[in-house]
Amino acid sequence: MNDTLSKxxxxxxxxxxxxxxxxxxxxxxxxxxxxxxxxxxxVQLKDIRIPEPRAKKIVKSIPEDKTKLKIVYxxxxxxxxxxxxxxxxxxxxxxxxxxxxxxxxxxxxxKKIKCDFGNWEAKYRENFEIIIQNINNExxxxxxxxxxxxxxxxxxxxxxxxTKFTLKNFKQVFNENExxxxxxxxxxxxxxxxVGAIIFGMFAAQLVNQKFYxxxxxxxxxxxxxxxxxxxxxxxxxxxxxxxxxxxxALLVNFGxxxxxxxxxxxxxxxxxxxxxxxxxxxxxxxxxxFEIWRYFPLAFLFILARLxxxxxxxxxxxxxxxxxxxxxxxNITLPQITAILSILxxxxxxxxxxxxxxxxxxxxxxxxxxxxxxxxxxQGFAVSNIGMGSAVSIVIVMLLIIFMIIYFxxxxxxxxxx
Amino acid sequence: MRYKPLVIYLFISSIFLTxxxxxxxxxxxxxxxxxxxxSFNINFLLALLLSLSLVFIGKRINHLIKILxxxxxxxxxxxxxxxxxxxxxxxxxxxxxxxxxNRVKNYNLSYLxxxxxxxxxxxxxxxxxxxxxxAFIILFPFYLMFxxxxxxxxxxxxxxLDLSIDFTKNISxxxxxxxxxxxxxxxxxxxxxxxxxxxxxxxxxxxxxxxAAYAVARLNFFGKTFLSTSILIIYMFPAIVLVIPLYTVFxxxxxxxxxxxxxxxxxxxTLPVAIYMLQGYFKSIPKEIEDAGLMDGQNxxxxxxxxxxxxSLPAIASVALxxxxxxxxxxxxxxxxxxxxxSFTLSRAINHLTGxxxxxxxxxxxxxxxVTLPILLIFVYFExxxxxxxxxxxxxx
Numbered sequence: 001m002n003d004t005l006s007k008x009x010x011x012x013x014x015x016x017x018x019x020x021x022x023x024x025x026x027x028x029x030x031x032x033x034x035x036x037x038x039x040x041x042x043v044q045l046k047d048i049r050i051p052e053p054r055a056k057k058i059v060k061s062i063p064e065d066k067t068k069l070k071i072v073y074x075x076x077x078x079x080x081x082x083x084x085x086x087x088x089x090x091x092x093x094x095x096x097x098x099x100x101x102x103x104x105x106x107x108x109x110x111k112k113i114k115c116d117f118g119n120w121e122a123k124y125r126e127n128f129e130i131i132i133q134n135i136n137n138e139x140x141x142x143x144x145x146x147x148x149x150x151x152x153x154x155x156x157x158x159x160x161x162x163t164k165f166t167l168k169n170f171k172q173v174f175n176e177n178e179x180x181x182x183x184x185x186x187x188x189x190x191x192x193x194x195v196g197a198i199i200f201g202m203f204a205a206q207l208v209n210q211k212f213y214x215x216x217x218x219x220x221x222x223x224x225x226x227x228x229x230x231x232x233x234x235x236x237x238x239x240x241x242x243x244x245x246x247x248x249x250a251l252l253v254n255f256g257x258x259x260x261x262x263x264x265x266x267x268x269x270x271x272x273x274x275x276x277x278x279x280x281x282x283x284x285x286x287x288x289x290x291f292e293i294w295r296y297f298p299l300a301f302l303f304i305l306a307r308l309x310x311x312x313x314x315x316x317x318x319x320x321x322x323x324x325x326x327x328x329x330x331x332n333i334t335l336p337q338i339t340a341i342l343s344i345l346x347x348x349x350x351x352x353x354x355x356x357x358x359x360x361x362x363x364x365x366x367x368x369x370x371x372x373x374x375x376x377x378x379x380q381g382f383a384v385s386n387i388g389m390g391s392a393v394s395i396v397i398v399m400l401l402i403i404f405m406i407i408y409f410x411x412x413x414x415x416x417x418x419x
Numbered sequence: 420m421r422y423k424p425l426v427i428y429l430f431i432s433s434i435f436l437t438x439x440x441x442x443x444x445x446x447x448x449x450x451x452x453x454x455x456x457x458s459f460n461i462n463f464l465l466a467l468l469l470s471l472s473l474v475f476i477g478k479r480i481n482h483l484i485k486i487l488x489x490x491x492x493x494x495x496x497x498x499x500x501x502x503x504x505x506x507x508x509x510x511x512x513x514x515x516x517x518x519x520x521n522r523v524k525n526y527n528l529s530y531l532x533x534x535x536x537x538x539x540x541x542x543x544x545x546x547x548x549x550x551x552x553x554a555f556i557i558l559f560p561f562y563l564m565f566x567x568x569x570x571x572x573x574x575x576x577x578x579x580l581d582l583s584i585d586f587t588k589n590i591s592x593x594x595x596x597x598x599x600x601x602x603x604x605x606x607x608x609x610x611x612x613x614x615x616x617x618x619x620x621x622x623x624x625x626x627x628x629x630x631a632a633y634a635v636a637r638l639n640f641f642g643k644t645f646l647s648t649s650i651l652i653i654y655m656f657p658a659i660v661l662v663i664p665l666y667t668v669f670x671x672x673x674x675x676x677x678x679x680x681x682x683x684x685x686x687x688x689t690l691p692v693a694i695y696m697l698q699g700y701f702k703s704i705p706k707e708i709e710d711a712g713l714m715d716g717q718n719x720x721x722x723x724x725x726x727x728x729x730x731s732l733p734a735i736a737s738v739a740l741x742x743x744x745x746x747x748x749x750x751x752x753x754x755x756x757x758x759x760x761x762s763f764t765l766s767r768a769i770n771h772l773t774g775x776x777x778x779x780x781x782x783x784x785x786x787x788x789x790v791t792l793p794i795l796l797i798f799v800y801f802e803x804x805x806x807x808x809x810x811x812x813x814x815x816x
Contacts, residue, residue, distance in 0.1 A: 006639065009638050009639060009640070010638075010640045010641065012634070012638060012719050013639070014640065016630035016631055016633060016638075017630075019627050019630075019631070020628060020631035020694060021631070021646075023627060023687045023690060024690050024691060027661070027684055027687030027688070028653050028656060029653065031660070031661040031663075031664035032661070032664075034667075035660060038663065038664060038667070048666075048667045048671065049670065049671070204549075204553055207546050207549045207550065207553070210546060218554065220798075220799060221557055222553065222557065223798065223806070224557055224558075224561065225557060225560075227744065227794060228561075228794065229747065229748040229765075229791055229794060230748060230766075231787070232769065232786075232787030232788075232790050232791045233787075235769065236564040236787060237560060239567065240559075245575055245576050245579040247449070247563060247579055247582070250579040250580050254448065255456070256455065256456075294556065294557075302809060323534065325534070325538040326535065327538050351655055355657030355659055357657075357658070381662070387663055390663045391663050394660040397657075398660055401655070401656070401660075
């Protein structure tokens with residue numbers, strides 16, 4: 001009895017889960033493995049269309065004889081690199097109409113022209129003509145002929161399914177002398193973006209945790225940068241930072257803080273003179289990090305605020321009795337209470353910032369020293385049109401991600417449920 | 420007499436007053452006022468004098484007189500030593516100093532002798548300044564976006580600092596950018612596509628996620644723990660590593676440039692977090708209620724429809740709003756999958772506008788307002804639900 005019940009329960013569970021699990025596997029898990037496959041292949045963007053035989057039908061009238069028509073089929077292989085084998089062609093004709101003479105590759109049977117074109121190599125083109133006539137010597141309506149579309153079929157290798165593999169992509173990824181720079185830029189961006197967002201979030205949370213007039217309003221607007229669409233915000237920032245007519249540069253010039261506008265998003269380095277030392281600052285990268293902090297500190301704020309509100313009030317009262325000032329209270333009570341959430345936030349945000357694509361793409365497109373690994377996936381795959389390379393870079397990202405996740409689960413995996 | 424609190428108070432409060440004054444000056448400049456000097460030093464000195472006199476006068480004269488007279492004197496001196504400015508600007512200065520005086524009205528020499536008073540003062544002014552600072556840096560880009568959409572490219576290039584709205588223009592002139600993006604750039608269609616995609620994603624995600632979350636929360640089956648951990652892990656894989664395989668497969672299946680394609684991808688990428696959020700809530704529903712349902716002869720379908728869903732409407736609302744936000748704001752997949760303007764979403768359409776360097780920026784900003792406004796309105800209206808959705812799901816983003 002119990003056995004059947006648990007069997008029913010299992011079956012129900014699987015039925016309920018199946019649709020969701022199937023979809024997630026197909027769209028999320030399958031591509032991660034497909035990346036491995038593609039990364040070992042030489043594939044260009046233009047190769048991913050399956051090669052297919054195509055025919056364009058043109059009907060021409062013959063002036064001397066109204067009962068006859070000429071049909072021209074412009075045949076071609078759509079692929080520039082792949083052959084198509086075993087091509088079959090068929091087109092049907094209306095009643096009482098038959099071809100005058102036929103190519104040896106074709107035959108006319110039960111109102112249908114059927115041809116066997118054999119193999120077409122890549123880039124193959126041919127103009128295939130037939131003349132048709134009405135057997136009752138009546139005028140043929142051109143449109144009925146035109147409306148009938150020819151059918152073609154053929155076998156072609158799908159370049160993605162062949163078993164030709166190469167290590168070229170990975171060699172290229174690692175041998176590129178920019179790879180180290182790429183990795184460094186990514187870590188730079190990730191680390192400072194994460195730490196900055198957490199620090200700002202902590203300040204904001206500490207602020208909103210106090211009572212003041214307009215607190216609920218403040219709480220809502222603090223989340224605006226995260227809730228707003230990235231496209232709109234990134235372009236607003238581009239406008240704000242524009243060297244020619246951007247508000248920020250205009251303000252700084254107006255108040256005489258700088259002499260001439262700075263291209264904050266288009267200049268790779270800026271030399272700062274600090275206490276007699278010349279410091280070379282990665283300007284565009286710093287600006288992008290600023291945007292990143294601005295956009296994601298609301299998340300840190302939300303988490304830390306939730307934690308702060310759960311800190312028992314009597315802790316602070318007890319500290320007050322013991323004669324502790326605000327700074328002591330913050331260091332000895334608040335900080336220990338939020339370290340757990342801070343470390344979890346750091347790990348999670350680190351992983352997510354590591355994969356950030358949209359923000360950098362929209363602000364600089366990866367130019368002026370802001371090319372990170374995710375940007376490189378896009379540039380290799382779609383700008384250089386080398387799909388194989390793009391996949392290889394994706395694999396590098398996935399590998400690093402797995403390392404981060406192992407660290408994450410080792411360090412704080414068990415505590416993650418406490419949030 | 421302890422000097423340390425006094426010095427800290429004077430320094431912090433003067434810096435605060437000067438900074439707020441400077442922010443006011445910057446905001447006035449952005450309304451087209453021609454001011455070119457911050458003159459931080461001299462204003463700092465003036466603020467120092469005000470702070471000093473406030474603390475020394477203390478309780479010696481009537482509060483009301485103190486609060487009213489000192490700011491007036493401050494404002495007159497300020498007007499005298501700064502560049503000439505219109506009256507509304509100086510009224511602003513007066514209000515700021517009034518606010519400041521009111522804030523420190525209880526500070527006097529005996530107060531400064533209390534324990535930890537310097538720390539308290541620092542915290543006080545720091546949080547006051549932080550309120551202004553955060554409000555300014557967050558709202559300013561939104562303000563810029565909004566104002567730019569009402570301006571003309573030429574005016575912007577001529578004076579990038581004039582961010583005032585000219586209310587004397589008639590309505591069709593005022594909203595010209597919006598008329599243009601709807602008429603010439605076909606934004607009506609994009610709003611439609613974006614809404615269909617977002618609402619569709621919400622509905623399909625819920626249809627798939629509610630049963631799955633119920634199974635994870637309530638039923639026992641082989642591989643349950645494995646499944647619930649893998650939900651979280653899968654969730655952490657970013658869109659950028661999925662893009663190339665999905666692009667190739669979608670190209671071959673002809674799913675690019677189609678709403679169906681986007682719906683499939685958005686649903687699949689939001690499903691893990693939706694299941695994760697819902698199962699947590701389902702677990703909190705007392706099991707006895709379901710047992711009662713079982714007694715009445717309900718099958719699992721009946722239990723989900725008649726018991727689970729009505730009881731967890733708040734959680735479902737959170738998930739729905741969160742998924743809506745993700746789908747509405749999504750950019751990467753729409754960039755990769757859509758290249759035919761007929762099937763653009765709003766985000767993709769705005770990105771497409773920038774492809775042409777000639778596009779005047781007020782159109783770009785009008786488009787940005789059109790995509791931002793709905794999501795902000797939804798957020799403000801349903802803040803409670805969306806915040807709980809964000810807290811649960813915001814490991815991603």
